[in-house]
Amino acid sequence: MTVNEEPKLGFVCPTPLPSKDTVLLGHGSGGKLTADLIRRVFLPAFQNPILARLDDQAIVSVNGLRLAFTTDSFVVQPLFFPGGDIGSLAVHGTVNDLAMGGAQPLCLSAAFIIEEGLPMEILSQVVNSLHLAAESAGVQVVTGDTKVVEKGSGDGLFINTSGLGIVPEGLCLSADQARPGDRILLSGSIGEHGIAIMAVREGLEFDSPLQSDSAALHELVAAMVAAAPAGIRCMRDPTRGGLSSALNEIAAQSQVGMLLDDRTIPVREEVRGACELLGLDPLYVANEGKLVAVVAPESAEYVLGAMRSHPLGERAELIGTVTDAHPGVVAIRTLIGTTRIVDMLAGDQLPRIC
Amino acid sequence: MKYLDEYRDERIARALVADLHHRVARPWVLMEICGGQTHTLMRYGIDELVPKEITLVHGPGCPVCVTPLEIIDKAIRIASRPGVIFVSYGDMLRVPGSESDLLRVKAAGGDVRVVYSPMEALKIARANPQRQVVFFGIGFETTAPANAMAVWQARREGLRNFSMLASHVLVPPAIRLLLRSPQNRVQGFIAPGHVCTVMGYREYEALAQEFRVPFVVGGFEPIDLLEAISMLVAQLEEGRAEVENQYVRSVSREGNGPAQAIMQEVFEVCDRKWRGVGPIPESGLRLRPEFAAYDAEKVFDVASCSAEEPAECISAQVLQGLKKPVDCPAFGKRCTPESPLGAPMVSAEGACAAYYQYRRLAVVSQD
Numbered sequence: 099m100t101v102n103e104e105p106k107l108g109f110v111c112p113t114p115l116p117s118k119d120t121v122l123l124g125h126g127s128g129g130k131l132t133a134d135l136i137r138r139v140f141l142p143a144f145q146n147p148i149l150a151r152l153d154d155q156a157i158v159s160v161n162g163l164r165l166a167f168t169t170d171s172f173v174v175q176p177l178f179f180p181g182g183d184i185g186s187l188a189v190h191g192t193v194n195d196l197a198m199g200g201a202q203p204l205c206l207s208a209a210f211i212i213e214e215g216l217p218m219e220i221l222s223q224v225v226n227s228l229h230l231a232a233e234s235a236g237v238q239v240v241t242g243d244t245k246v247v248e249k250g251s252g253d254g255l256f257i258n259t260s261g262l263g264i265v266p267e268g269l270c271l272s273a274d275q276a277r278p279g280d281r282i283l284l285s286g287s288i289g290e291h292g293i294a295i296m297a298v299r300e301g302l303e304f305d306s307p308l309q310s311d312s313a314a315l316h317e318l319v320a321a322m323v324a325a326a327p328a329g330i331r332c333m334r335d336p337t338r339g340g341l342s343s344a345l346n347e348i349a350a351q352s353q354v355g356m357l358l359d360d361r362t363i364p365v366r367e368e369v370r371g372a373c374e375l376l377g378l379d380p381l382y383v384a385n386e387g388k389l390v391a392v393v394a395p396e397s398a399e400y401v402l403g404a405m406r407s408h409p410l411g412e413r414a415e416l417i418g419t420v421t422d423a424h425p426g427v428v429a430i431r432t433l434i435g436t437t438r439i440v441d442m443l444a445g446d447q448l449p450r451i452c
Numbered sequence: 453m454k455y456l457d458e459y460r461d462e463r464i465a466r467a468l469v470a471d472l473h474h475r476v477a478r479p480w481v482l483m484e485i486c487g488g489q490t491h492t493l494m495r496y497g498i499d500e501l502v503p504k505e506i507t508l509v510h511g512p513g514c515p516v517c518v519t520p521l522e523i524i525d526k527a528i529r530i531a532s533r534p535g536v537i538f539v540s541y542g543d544m545l546r547v548p549g550s551e552s553d554l555l556r557v558k559a560a561g562g563d564v565r566v567v568y569s570p571m572e573a574l575k576i577a578r579a580n581p582q583r584q585v586v587f588f589g590i591g592f593e594t595t596a597p598a599n600a601m602a603v604w605q606a607r608r609e610g611l612r613n614f615s616m617l618a619s620h621v622l623v624p625p626a627i628r629l630l631l632r633s634p635q636n637r638v639q640g641f642i643a644p645g646h647v648c649t650v651m652g653y654r655e656y657e658a659l660a661q662e663f664r665v666p667f668v669v670g671g672f673e674p675i676d677l678l679e680a681i682s683m684l685v686a687q688l689e690e691g692r693a694e695v696e697n698q699y700v701r702s703v704s705r706e707g708n709g710p711a712q713a714i715m716q717e718v719f720e721v722c723d724r725k726w727r728g729v730g731p732i733p734e735s736g737l738r739l740r741p742e743f744a745a746y747d748a749e750k751v752f753d754v755a756s757c758s759a760e761e762p763a764e765c766i767s768a769q770v771l772q773g774l775k776k777p778v779d780c781p782a783f784g785k786r787c788t789p790e791s792p793l794g795a796p797m798v799s800a801e802g803a804c805a806a807y808y809q810y811r812r813l814a815v816v817s818q819d
Contacts, residue, residue: 445546
């Protein structure tokens with residue numbers, strides 16, 4: 099096969115496909131396609147050292163004050179799901195992106211892109227929920243925007259929120275800080291948000307209703323930082339792409355390997371069952387109220403204790419160790435004692451046939 | 453979780469492996485037929501646990517991998533038509549046809565939807581009477597009964613806007629072809645547990661007798677597979693060539709009678725080309741003429757076309773157990789899940805993708 103030749107009729111090479119000419123849904127999955135899109139399109143256009151850190155938030159110094167700044171868009175369907183809705187999610191997502199940099203949130207913006215025909219009642223409910231979530235997180239929505247698009251140009255309602263926060267002095271968390279020997283801590287059971295959403299979409303029912311874990315994590319983060327101010331290297335909230343994407347990003351940025359232990363990663367029975375049924379792996383399912391932290395070995399015990407003392411970290415676990423073997427690769431000890439790779443998915447997790 | 457935890461237990465696994473080391477005396481080449489089993493073997497690193505005398509090679513049982521290119525091209529053409537709702541199992545969406553895949557059809561505005569059951573496709577058809585709903589009916593004997601039921605039900609209801617692009621394949625003819633090949637090196641088979649849940653395992657008794665090779669019907673959890681390997685090795689070491697059933701919690705010798713009956717009523721056996729393998733006589737199922745009104749190939753005029761695989765892809769040899777994915781010079785370099793050279797790198801059940809996803813570490817450290 100000659101690679102440079104134009105494909106001819108009759109003999110057509112089935113692959114590789116012209117993969118880079120169209121944006122696919124998979125480009126928004128949080129996996130390799132997303133990373134590729136950022137690397138090929140966005141980074142070259144906007145290149146600067148703050149963006150290059152590729153953290154969940156930018157840290158900008160202004161007159162000696164270190165401000166955290168982030169933005170996130172919310173396109174979830176259905177708009178209302180067990181445990182939350184697009185309004186509360188829009189607060190939690192942005193507050194958490196700030197919190198992962200160790201920042202305490204100051205204020206938010208909220209922009210609404212509304213498809214014409216959306217019942218006013220639904221909009222009011224979402225706005226009220228956004229307000230309540232902001233209030234309970236202790237932040238105010240201080241600016242906003244409204245756009246209405248033609249029927250068919252949106253999916254009911256999209257929300258964008260941006261957030262501003264302050265990073266405590268001396269705290270410097272970034273995905274390139276992980277070091278061999280560090281411990282990996284997870285704040286609780288994984289996969290609940292993704293499965294709660296999927297259960298609504300697929301009409302799955304559980305004995306006890308499964309709720310999204312959507313929650314603001316900045317107070318949990320504050321408790322962790324107080325327990326070991328110098329011991330925390332970096333944090334991520336494993337949203338799209340799940341725990342696997344979050345850890346693969348840190349491993350790549352820090353050029354370290356990771357070894358997890360499957361026995362210690364908490365997954366609720368309902369989530370396990372749904373994942374078995376749907377052919378999904380909980381490691382790739384989205385969370386909206388969990389964080390994973392890389393912590394210096396001598397601080398791990400204190401940070402874990404602080405996490406477990408907080409309601410949002412009650413089920414926190416030590417799930418693995420950072421290693422200098424296999425840099426950039428996350429591996430896991432399986433339930434039967436062997437080791438395998440936890441790769442970042444290319445695109446969305448697609449349900450298997452059988 | 454019951455029926456899961458006891459099949460993923462480290463102590464039981466270690467005991468089985470110790471027993472296997474004790475039992476094996478000579479080298480044996482074993483093949484797991486089903487892609488779901490390949491997936492578990494790689495995910496749990498079972499090929500690393502078993503004694504070095506045992507070589508595991510991977511069979512043709514990944515439905516996504518063996519669906520011929522021509523059918524995928526037809527699916528893409530039908531899905532691209534305005535007014536069509538094309539409904540498929542999830543992992544068919546990324547499988548490349550000659551020039552595109554269903555994900556790209558969707559990106560270009562085609563109405564392509566993922567379902568877990570063909571019955572959901574019927575629901576979509578009922579809800580959209582003005583549109584043609586086409587279900588992509590692929591897979592082995594496992595998915596055939598449900599797909600047959602969907603067509604049967606559509607006819608009973610008199611649904612006029614539902615059809616199926618059917619390209620089912622059957623396991624035993626492929627195994628027969630493999631055993632007849634002068635190059636064959638497989639000495640024992642783990643038969644596919646899901647297929648046998650539907651079909652039973654009488655068909656495999658004929659194969660075991662004719663070719664003097666043992667079969668063990670195996671499940672899909674790590675303990676299932678270790679047990680199945682152990683039972684196969686016992687047969688081989690003792691010189692037996694029987695069909696045994698490890699997956700007793702799901703499989704009986706006769707299989708699922710009503711499921712077989714609906715398949716019989718709706719489908720008939722036909723010759724079928726397998727992607728990566730070639731044409732295999734009487735290895736497929738197609739809709740019977742009585743159901744022609746529900747046959748998407750007849751409803752839509754999609755001319756047949758032929759296309760070839762890239763020369764560099766060795767999937768034919770991988771799917772027949774002649775080579776392992778890591779023997780391919782393109783593996784992990786020019787062929788990755790993001791830009792696959794062949795179907796086994798696309799599906800989660802494909803042998804190449806399973807190696808890539810779970811086992812690159814071992815491959816890298818061997819280099």
